[in-house]
Amino acid sequence: MADDGDSAADVYDVYDAAVIGAGVVGTAVARLLSHHRLSVALIDAEADVGAGTSKANTAILHTGFDATPGSLESRLVARGYELLSAYGPSVGIAIEHTGAVLVAWDDEQAMSLPKLAARAAANGYGSTEIIDAATVYHLEPHLGPGATAGMVVPDEHIIDPWAAPLAYAREAIANGVTWLPNHRVTKLEVAADTTLLTTSPGEGLRARFIVNAAGLYSDAINELFGLDSFTVRPRRGELIVFDKLARPLLNRTILPVPTAHTKGVLVAPTVFGNIMLGPTAEDIDDKTATGSTRHGLDDLLAKGRRIVPALLTEEVTAVYAGLRAATQHSDYQIEHHRDLRYVCLGGIRSTGLTASMALAEEALARLVECGLEADSKDADQLRSIRVTNLGEAFERPYQMGGSGPIVCHCERVTHDEIHDACTNLPPATTLDGVRRRTRALAGRCQGFYCSAEVCAIAAAVGDRTMAEWLGVS
Amino acid sequence: MTTADVVIVGGGPAGLSAAIAIRRLGVADVVVLEREREAGGVPRHTGHVGYGMRDLHRLMTGPRYAQALRTQAERAGARIATSTTATDWAGPTQLQIATAQGISTIAARAIVLATGVRERPRAARLVPGDRVAGVFTTGALQQLTHQYHQTPGKVAVIVGAEHVSFSAVLTLRHAGCRVAAMVTPLPRHQTYSPIRLATATRYRVPVVTGADIAEIHGRSRVEAVTLTDGTRIECDTVVFTGDWIPDHELARRGAIVIDHNHRGPVVDGASRTDRAGVFAVGNLVHPAETADVCAIGGRHAATSVRQFLSDGSWPTTPLRVIPEAPILWISPAILHPGTALARDRFVLRVSEFLHSRTIAVTQGEHVLWHGNVVGALVPNRSISIAADWVDTVDPAGADIVVRLND
């Protein structure tokens, strides 16, 4: 047993870099680091990647037209859009080019459109077009009455939100990153060359450099370093997903005129072929309050009834809520501390999916400023990966054949897709994980037909019982 | 592309019974498309006795009943294509299908839709709270317990108090799970009194009436529910029962006219939709009846399918049958004079408990039928009325209205 600090280091694995948080931001960082000659650990308190805020968003690939010009967010969303638009299709992440139309519902809102167009231009996005009410209804015949004007944002697209962190993590792991699920970082001790990360349950590792991508808890990690530049106050966003049979009601995303507080409630198609209504924006104190609420859902239904009245006659497929990592500041909270060999990617509030790959570039640049030496691997040393396309606009496994019979009928998920979700890295370990990777159980019957069989396929893969998969053991 | 005389979508009691009857009428090539690995439909998962009374004239368990129908269908010479999903239309009577080999097309002279119903799950009922483990529909619960011998939990709350809800009680007890309460927003349960009585005395299940589920508590697993009257019930399992919605995806993708009252396709007494050559039977057109009623409906459709194949005629000027509140829906909801109905009856449902009412069927000023309702009118339970008046309607007359009188 070691009796001094130095030899104690021997019992811990030492990495060049540790990324705390495996949401869409942390996984993007790990992926980029894996392209370099570095040993990297990707750590998350949860059992799966993307199990925090990244699992519950509106899945818009934002152009950043409404960002605050000159902000970090403005720059990184624009860059992230470019990077993800290129990366997504190359690995199988569904991105559907729908575009959006921002709708004004009164004269005051109509009058603010030129200002919004100017703001878009200041953000480097010049393709918006202001249109009159008749054109709005021509584009979107199912809109409710009362639209006074609109602004087309032709490049505001939709994406499979969860495929992004999955692809990033898979690529990172394929290129040597160590994935440590179920590791909650509880303590950080900065020593001369490395920082000791204590994780529950009673484990630890050392890393020379640390990236904080802990989302809602990015302030808590900052505090472990003794920093207090921002505090995260969660802003809850509830969402209602409507049946696929509602999809023909919309051609593109319907945006409201944004306010300083929120982008507002939108109605958007999803790449899976549903229609989504949301999100609400409610400041709360509890970082674990991810449940939906009566008042939130009622509020959404009232808004939805006005925007696309026919939507309310369709069945609801799913309801969920996500927490935005809002802070007292309006911009992203990105910091680097050379003395601590530490980069913080905090307060990534409502555009983090889009900005993720740009945030990774930013993190790497700042790590280098902190002293990290990052040599690129040769192209032939890099392993590429794929994720299964889940987008309806592209060919899915059940259409191609050769991956077994359909098991989940509502979402047309095949046997082999479910099996692969439980074996491909990083593997699903919960039914939610299977759902996010395949869409099995995410459809209109919510498991009336297939939950037992999905569970049986999952249980057949490893040593976990059906009850464990169901979460009822 | 493959072809058949008749393609039946859905191999449940209605679809299999239709296939058997159509073959027995001498139609050569009858194919049943069933997306599951085995035909039989919902009864395959229902372990308890209660099937086959009216159609096969003996009472059996769901799996035995499903087996009996499969055997009959094979003997009758119907082809059953399992693990085969009808995903979309490829023409007026052509379907796109998906199998393990991918997508292909099947063309038929007539199509029978028999895709059944499902229960509305939690999300469709907008019950707030976290998305936790331990929430089921009866359908999911029965597969887990009967097929895979799983125990869902220790203490359950059942949402609903109709027939299927009591079926859920049996299933839960069988799996060793106690039922803390059944909850219904209606003033009383909606099953037969003997069933309710048996449940009350044997399993001591309280039925909370006049309250609905308001919220589910728990972060990863169900911990409790609150009701709209403020009551909190500790439990680790919630089962959403009944509240049926037809599996109408294919019908809607084909732009077949849907009945806005029950959301299944509109059919006439001969199971004809508005699309020439497309029929619909079973719970898809009356959510939801017992399996034997669905089977008899499937059988009944055979004659009209056979007739369509021989003369290609398709009546296009139906009379509408319009239910007035508190009647929720009536099936069939259109009439073509001269067509007989399955079991010579209409089925209808009401939205509230009512006593000693009469039902009047009128066309303009003319009273076509008038009768007493035997016993009470109970929501979530079908009432059937005679159809012997359909030959007396004026084919050129106004819509037919069905209403309740004091």
Ligand SMILES: Cc1cc2nc3c(=O)[nH]c(=O)nc-3n(C[C@H](O)[C@H](O)[C@H](O)COP(=O)(O)OP(=O)(O)OC[C@H]3O[C@@H](n4cnc5c(N)ncnc54)[C@H](O)[C@@H]3O)c2cc1C
């Ligand atoms: C309702 C809503 C709608 C949105 N819509 C969009 C949109 O349309 N387009 C878009 O681009 N963005 C959108 N966003 C924003 C986007 O979802 C977020 O910006 C993004 O998911 C943030 O990712 P993250 O990786 O920073 O955080 P997270 O996904 O929350 O990841 C942080 C991870 O850190 C882990 N962690 C925390 N503390 C610790 C610890 N101590 N030890 C170990 N691990 C820890 C957590 O378990 C978690 O997995 C939306 C957000 C919400 C809430």
Ligand SMILES: Cc1cc2nc3c(=O)[nH]c(=O)nc-3n(C[C@H](O)[C@H](O)[C@H](O)COP(=O)(O)OP(=O)(O)OC[C@H]3O[C@@H](n4cnc5c(N)ncnc54)[C@H](O)[C@@H]3O)c2cc1C
């Ligand atoms: C819990 C429970 C208990 C019940 N208990 C009883 C009882 O005791 N006695 C009784 O008589 N009835 C009972 N019922 C009702 C009975 O199960 C139904 O009345 C009967 O199954 C309905 O028959 P169906 O053929 O209309 O539909 P289903 O049985 O639902 O069959 C529909 C079939 O269509 C298939 N299908 C759907 N879409 C497609 C597609 N696109 N392509 C290919 N195939 C497709 C489905 O896989 C399914 O096999 C119970 C129901 C439930 C849920």
